[in-house]
Amino acid sequence: MKPNVLFLLIDTFRADKFFGKEKTSYTPNIDLLIKNGVYFDQAISCSDGTIFSWSGIFTGLHPFKTGIKSQGYKKINSNITSYFSILKNQGYNFYSYIPSLTDSLGIFPEWKNNDYSFDYYWNLSEGLGTKIINLLESKKMNEPWFYYIHVEDLHFPITLSKEFNNDKFGKSKYERKISAMDVWIGKILKKVNLKNTLVVITADHGAYIKAVNNANLKINLEVDGELQTHVRNLGNLIPKPLQPLKSKLFFFLERIRKKRKYQKIKDLELTPYEKRALLWQRSDVEHFLFDELVHVPLLFLGYNVKENTKVSQQVRIIDIFPTILDIIGIQNNNKDIDGQSLLPLIEGKQIPEEPAFMETHYLLEIESQDKIGIRTSQFKFFRDTNDPTKLVHLYDLKNDPFENNNIAKIKPDIAKKMEEILQEILQNSSPLPEDDEFDEEETKIIEDELKRLGYI
Template structure:
C-alpha cells in the first residue's frame, strides 16, 4: 500500500500539462489596463488564513474578496535581482544566468512591458525595478563570489527592531511613499485620459528590512523599523516565536546562512517577537501603499477597467529557522503573495495550484491578447483565475503541478534548487552528492522542521529525477562556481595593491580583521582548487 501511495505521489509530480494555447483576449471590448504592484520581501502566507490573522491588511483582503488569490505562489529565486529577472523575463534563473544581485538581465533585454508597449499599451514604471546587472554593493558581490571558500564570516548586523521617534508616523518609508504619490499622480493626470490601455508598474522597498548604519562603515540591512501607528495593526497575541532546531542539528547550508546573517547567538523570546511584530507592521504599511493605488483607480472610475496584480519578489524569514532576510527555500523566504483582481478575473477564488513569478510574463501578454511565446518558462494564470476551470482536476490542464526555484547568491554556500509540488518540497544542493538533500511534507509539517529525505528515499529519488529533467543542476552549479571564480579574479585585479585593505573592510570586517591572513589564505587555496563545488563546511 505504501509503495502504491508513493507511486501516486511521484506520478503527480511528473504529470505533464496540456499544450499551451496562445494568448486569449478577455471578453471586454477593449483590452483592460493593468497595474502591477510588487513589494520586496512580503511573506505570501500573510495573504490567506491563518497568516492573515496576525496583521490587518485591508487592501489585500479587498483584492482577495474581489479577485483571485494564489495560495501557493513562489519566487523563482529568493533574492531581489534574480527573482525580478525571472518575473520580467518569464524565464528560469539558470536560463538568464541571473546568478546574484550583481548578475541579472541585460539592460536591453525585452521584457513583457516592452512587448505590451510594442502592441499599443502606454507603459509607465515607478519605484524599485532591480532586475538588471551591475547594481548592489561590492560587499554583496564579493560575498556571493566567495561563498565556496572554506570559511564563514558574519556579513550582517544582528537583526533588531527600531521604533521611529515620531510614534504615530504614517509615512515611515518615505522613499516608497514618494513613488506611490508619483504613481497616483500619473493615474490622475495621464492614466485617466488615455485612449489606449495602459500598464503601470509600482515597485516597493517595503517590507524589506532597513539599512543598519549602527553596524559600522560597511553595513547591511538588518533593522525592522516602524511606528506605533502600524504596530497597532498587528495582533500581538498571535505573534509566535518560531521553533528552532538546535545548531548541531541544522542542515549545513542552513547553519552557514544563519551564521553569516549573524543569527547563531542568543535571542530572547521578546527580541524575536518584536522583530516579527515590527515586520508585520511594515507589511501593513506596504498594504496601505497598495491601497492608495486601488483607491485612486476607484475614484477615477478605472477600477472596473483595470486588472490589478499584487506580488513580491520573495518573502522574509523574520527569525524563522534562526534567520532573517531571504536566500532560503523555506516557506517564509520563498512563498510570495500573488493576487489578481479586475475584469474577467473570478471574485473570491482561492487557487491551490503551485505557481511562480515566471508566470507573470505570459499572464501579462494573455491579458493584452498578445500571443504568448512558446519558449517561456511560465504559464498564463488567466485560465486559473477565470470561469474556465470548473474543478480542481482541471488545474493541471493549464499549469504543470510543480514549480522550480533556484538560488546561487550570498549567505548560502551551495547552489540550491527547490522542486515544489502540491504536497512535497524537495531541495537539492550543489552537485546532488556532496550536500544532503531535504524533503518536506509541507501539508503535515508547515514549520519544515522534519527532513524526510531518508525516511522516504523513493519519493526523494523520484522528485530528484523530475528536477534533473527540468534542470541539469550539477552542471549549473559547476557553471556558477566557475563564474564566481572568474568574477572574483577580475575584481581582485581591478583593486590592485589595495586588495588586502578593500576586502578586509567589507561587511564582514568585524570577523575578517581578527585574522586577515587566515582568510586571505583560504581565498588563495580556493582560487587554486579545481572548479567542482567544494563540499559544504561549517566554520
C-alpha cells in the same frame, strides 16, 4: 483600446502574512481586494532573492536560463525576449516607481516618467505613496499603460511610525508594517478604474520573521530598523579603499550577534521552523528554500477577472506574464518559455500542475552554500547547487507545512524521484547564444549597487 495594467510587486511579502490564519496584521483593503479578485494561495517564487525573481517573472523562464548569473551577477542575455518587448509591440506605454538598481540589469524598458528611480529603502509613507498616486491622477499616462510599482516597505531593515507600532496592527514589526502598507494600497487602488485596468499584486520572495508568538512562548529578536538604517547610511560613506575593512568588521559583529541570539534561545523549546527564523542573519553562509522564503501572494483583479475566487493549485511566479497576456487578449508567440497561462484556472477549468523550480541567491563577499530544488503541492526538495548528494532536504508539505522534519534519509525513493524531476528541468535548457553586449564592468556596477543596498 487595450486595457491598462497595474503591476504591484511588494518586496519580501510572505503569502501566509498576506492571507490566512497565520496573519495578525490589520488589512481591510487587502482583504477587500482578495474578495474582488482571484487569489492563488499556493504561488511559488523561483528564488529567495529579488534579481533572480525579476529575471523569472519578466521573461517567463527559470532564472538559470536568462544569463543573469554566471561568475557574478549579470544583466540578462540580450537575446532573450522579455514581456516588456511584447507589450511594447502592442502599443503599451511604460511607467514605474522602482529601485535604482534596475537600470543595470537589462530587464526593464524605458520608462516614460523621468522620476521612476528611487532609493531602495524609500517607503510608501515617506513620499513614495504620494508620488504613485500623483502619477495616476495626473492624466499624463498615455493609454494603454503598464504601471510597475515596486514597494520596499517590508525589506530589511523595517522602520515603523508610532501610529502602527502596537499589537493592534500585528504581533511583529513585519506585520505591523503590513498594516501600515495596507492604508496606502487602499489609497492607490481607489485611483484605478478596474473596468479597464488589470491589477496584479504579488511578491518577489518572502523572508524570515524573527519573532515567535504562540500560546506558550513570545519572543521577538527583530532589529531596531531606525538604528540599522543609520548604520547602513554611515557605512555607505566609507571610502572604497576601506571597504574590505568594513566587511571584516561586519562579519566580526555578525558572529557576536549570532552567539548572543543563540544564548537567548538555547534553553527554549523551539521547533526548527521557529529556531531558523530567530537565528537568521544576512551573513549566514548556508542558504535554504523554505516556504517562508519562496511562498508568495498572487492576486489578479479588475479587467476580465471574476470576483471572490481562490485557487489552491500550486502555480509559479513565472506563470504571471503568460497569464497577463491571455487576460488582456495578446497572443504570445514565444513558446520557448517555462511559464504557462493561469487563465484556465481563473475560469474554473483545469490545467496540469507544474513543479516549481527554485534557486537561492548567492553572497557577494564570501562563498555561500547555495541550493536548487523543486516544489510540488505534496513535497519540497532542495539540495546543494553543485553536488546532488550534499545537503539534501525533503519535506512532506501536506503533513509538515512548516518544514520541521527533513525526511530525505527515510524516504530516499521520493528524494530520488524529485531529483529526477529536477534534472529534467536542468537538462531541458538550450545553451544561450553568445551575448555581444556583456560587459564585466556592468557586473561590477550591479554588485557594487547590491553591496550599497546591504547585500553581502
